[in-house]
Amino acid sequence: MQINKTMYKEFKEYPERIVQFGDGNFLRAFSDWIVHRMNEELNFDSGILVVGPRSNDKVYELNEQDGLYTLLLKGIRKGELIDEKLIINSITRGINTYRDYDEYLKTAENPDIRFMISNTTEAGIIYDENDKLEDRPQNSFPGKVTSFLYHRYKFFNGEVDKGLIFLPCELIDKNGEKLKEIILKLAKDWVLEDGFINWINEANVFYNTLVDRIVPGYPKENAESIQKELGYEDKFLVEGEHFHLWVIEGPKEIKDEFPADKIGLNVLFVDDLTPYRTRKVRILNGAHTAMVPVAYLYGLDTVKDSVDHKVIGEFIRSAIFDEIVPAMDFPRSESEGFASDVLDRFRNPFIKHYLMSISLNSMSKFETRVLPSILDYIERKGELPKKLLFSLASLIEFYKGERNGERINLSDNVEYLDMFSELWGKYDNTDEYLGYIVETVLGLESLWKMNLNEIDGLKEEVTKYLINIERNGIATALKEILS
Numbered sequence: 001m002q003i004n005k006t007m008y009k010e011f012k013e014y015p016e017r018i019v020q021f022g023d024g025n026f027l028r029a030f031s032d033w034i035v036h037r038m039n040e041e042l043n044f045d046s047g048i049l050v051v052g053p054r055s056n057d058k059v060y061e062l063n064e065q066d067g068l069y070t071l072l073l074k075g076i077r078k079g080e081l082i083d084e085k086l087i088i089n090s091i092t093r094g095i096n097t098y099r100d101y102d103e104y105l106k107t108a109e110n111p112d113i114r115f116m117i118s119n120t121t122e123a124g125i126i127y128d129e130n131d132k133l134e135d136r137p138q139n140s141f142p143g144k145v146t147s148f149l150y151h152r153y154k155f156f157n158g159e160v161d162k163g164l165i166f167l168p169c170e171l172i173d174k175n176g177e178k179l180k181e182i183i184l185k186l187a188k189d190w191v192l193e194d195g196f197i198n199w200i201n202e203a204n205v206f207y208n209t210l211v212d213r214i215v216p217g218y219p220k221e222n223a224e225s226i227q228k229e230l231g232y233e234d235k236f237l238v239e240g241e242h243f244h245l246w247v248i249e250g251p252k253e254i255k256d257e258f259p260a261d262k263i264g265l266n267v268l269f270v271d272d273l274t275p276y277r278t279r280k281v282r283i284l285n286g287a288h289t290a291m292v293p294v295a296y297l298y299g300l301d302t303v304k305d306s307v308d309h310k311v312i313g314e315f316i317r318s319a320i321f322d323e324i325v326p327a328m329d330f331p332r333s334e335s336e337g338f339a340s341d342v343l344d345r346f347r348n349p350f351i352k353h354y355l356m357s358i359s360l361n362s363m364s365k366f367e368t369r370v371l372p373s374i375l376d377y378i379e380r381k382g383e384l385p386k387k388l389l390f391s392l393a394s395l396i397e398f399y400k401g402e403r404n405g406e407r408i409n410l411s412d413n414v415e416y417l418d419m420f421s422e423l424w425g426k427y428d429n430t431d432e433y434l435g436y437i438v439e440t441v442l443g444l445e446s447l448w449k450m451n452l453n454e455i456d457g458l459k460e461e462v463t464k465y466l467i468n469i470e471r472n473g474i475a476t477a478l479k480e481i482l483s
Contacts, residue, residue: 002233005066008087014039014047016092016110019148019164021118021141023050023059023094025217025357029071029240031117031169034260034267036090041263046115047092049107053120053141059094061235067091069236072219072226074350075243082242083350085230097137097144104137104144108152111162114257116145118179119169119211122364123413127182133190142182146190149183149204153196163203165254169211171281172368176206176250205251210277212245212284214303214345216353239351245280249273279335282324284342286369288358290391291316293398296355296408297474303353307346311475314482317343319387327376327385356409359398363416366395367447384461390481393465394474396441400424416447431467438463 005011018035020027038044050067052059062069068091073084097104107113118124120141131143138144149164156162168175180200187197219226219239227233246267248254260267270276288303294315295306306312320343325335346353370388377385399420401408410417423437442452442459453459468477 001231002235003065003068003070003087005068007232008068008089010087011066011068011089012039014045014090014092015112016049016107017046017112018048018115018117019051019107019113020048020091021051021053021116021124021144022120023052023062024119025238025240026211026213026215027117027119027169028069028088028091028236029215029238030211030213030244030246031119031167032088032090033071033086034244034246034265036086036088037263037265038258038260039090042259044259046090048090048117050091050094051104051144052094052096053124053144055096055098059096062091062094065234065236067093069238070230070234072237072239073242074239075241075345075348081350084242101136105148105151108148109155111156113152113164115165115167117167117169121361122170122172122368123361125168125170125172125175125178125182127185129189131186131189133192140182142179143186145179146183146186149200150187150190150192150196153199158195158199158203160199160203163199163205165257166204166206167209167248167258168206169209171211171285171365173277174208176208180204180206205254207248207250207254208273209249210245210247210273210280212280213240213243214348214351214353215240216351217357219352221352241345241348241351243345245276247273247276275330278328279330279338281369282328282373283320283335283339284345285365286324286373287316287320287342287346289362289365289369290319290388292355292359292362293394294391294474294478296359297394297398297403297469298478299404301355303346303355303358304348304351306355307343311478311482315387315390315478318482319391323377323385323388324373327373327380360411361413362395362398363412363447366392367449371448378455384457386461386481389458389461390465390478393438393462393469396420396437396462396466397469397474431463434466434470435459435463438466 032048035046035048050059069088071086071088075082095103124141126140128140128143131138131140138147166176168179216239218237223237244266248269252269255269291306295312298312300306300309307316320339325339328335374385374388401410427433438459439453445451
């Protein structure tokens with residue numbers, strides 16, 4: 001029997017007050033859980049309309065479960081084992097802009113809509129000059145949002161109280177400000193009236209946010225036994241750690257409308273989230289992103305296995321404590337304490353966080369999460385961070401799409417996948433061509449916001465590592481780095 005509202009006696013219907021871009025594991029284990037808690041404990045009375053950002057059927061499968069799914073929270077809190085199984089009842093329904101564009105715009109006519117939450121990964125908040133107002137839908141996430149807002153503006157004749165509160169969860173700096181900036185740019189491109197631009201500025205609030213919870217996702221290895229224990233089938237089972245943090249930067253009025261902190265949730269309303277973001281993105285997310293290609297090519301599949309592994313564990317710890325932490329503007333003891341806690345979270349014995357689930361959009365993730373540490377380390381130390389550059393070389397090898405003769409299911413922007421497919425497709429087994437691959441990747445100014453080939457010695461170092469990996473295998477190449 002599949003989970004649905006007829007079998008869940010506590011099922012409640014809520015008015016749709018939140019539009020959420022993204023139907024992925026993270027939002028369901030994080031913000032949707034927070035809304036569920038506020039509905040139960042604060043009479044928040046808010047349902048979530050999920051907008052599927054891609055042209056697939058996943059969101060419709062969620063509808064088959066009436067928006068219900070099971071969240072498994074596991075970890076250790078103050079020495080005590082946490083093992084919770086919760087049915088989350090906050091999603092009202094899901095739609096897809098590629099099939100339900102009219103319904104998507106009609107949602108903008110709902111006077112109750114107050115919030116928009118999103119997680120379209122680091123690759124989501126981008127400007128696409130090809131987006132047009134008449135597209136159905138626009139290609140980019142900001143394009144779709146601009147269309148939604150313009151429809152709402154016209155329907156309500158620019159009423160100020162019909163603006164929205166934006167809580168983007170994408171892991172980029174100043175995510176709210178960046179989203180607003182692109183929306184205004186698109187409004188100008190589309191020659192929309194000044195009244196709409198004024199309404200964007202005066203009636204809508206774009207908060208910068210930082211989110212933190214490790215979410216491995218669907219527990220595929222033991223899903224069958226879990227569902228047998230639960231007594232129902234659930235295609236959207238999602239697993240996460242107990243720890244959570246949501247830092248929201250901006251006007252404090254949001255505390256009255258989104259009072260998550262009142263029920264003990266770790267939601268902080270701050271004037272400046274920069275220190276929280278830098279610490280989390282560089283250490284936790286940076287370590288995740290740096291470990292993925294190295295550990296996966298080595299033959300490992302999960303974060304815990306990687307941290308516990310004698311060789312990969314040493315690589316990860318060295319990358320964090322010898323290269324990431326020294327490149328930060330924080331007291332060393334504070335950063336090292338946070339890093340130690342992160343490694344403990346990585347070792348959580350109750351969840352399996354697969355490296356491949358972290359590998360989604362690895363190119364943009366590396367630019368956001370790891371490159372700042374590389375650049376700051378070079379500036380501070382006057383030398384190259386070998387572990388992080390070895391990770392970059394491993395990433396290039398990872399995008400060859402093969403591990404021990406088996407295909408790697410790469411998932412990234414088509415632009416990068418096509419580039420790597422062409423580069424590796426023409427590989428002639430020479431060191432010179434490997435150098436050409438490195439030079440091409442480092443020269444992606446649209447990604448790195450600079451030409452990395454211009455940094456003294458960086459191209460040569462990454463090329464040396466890639467040649468070693470390609471010729472001798474990841475294990476031998478890594479052994480030389482660690483020695």
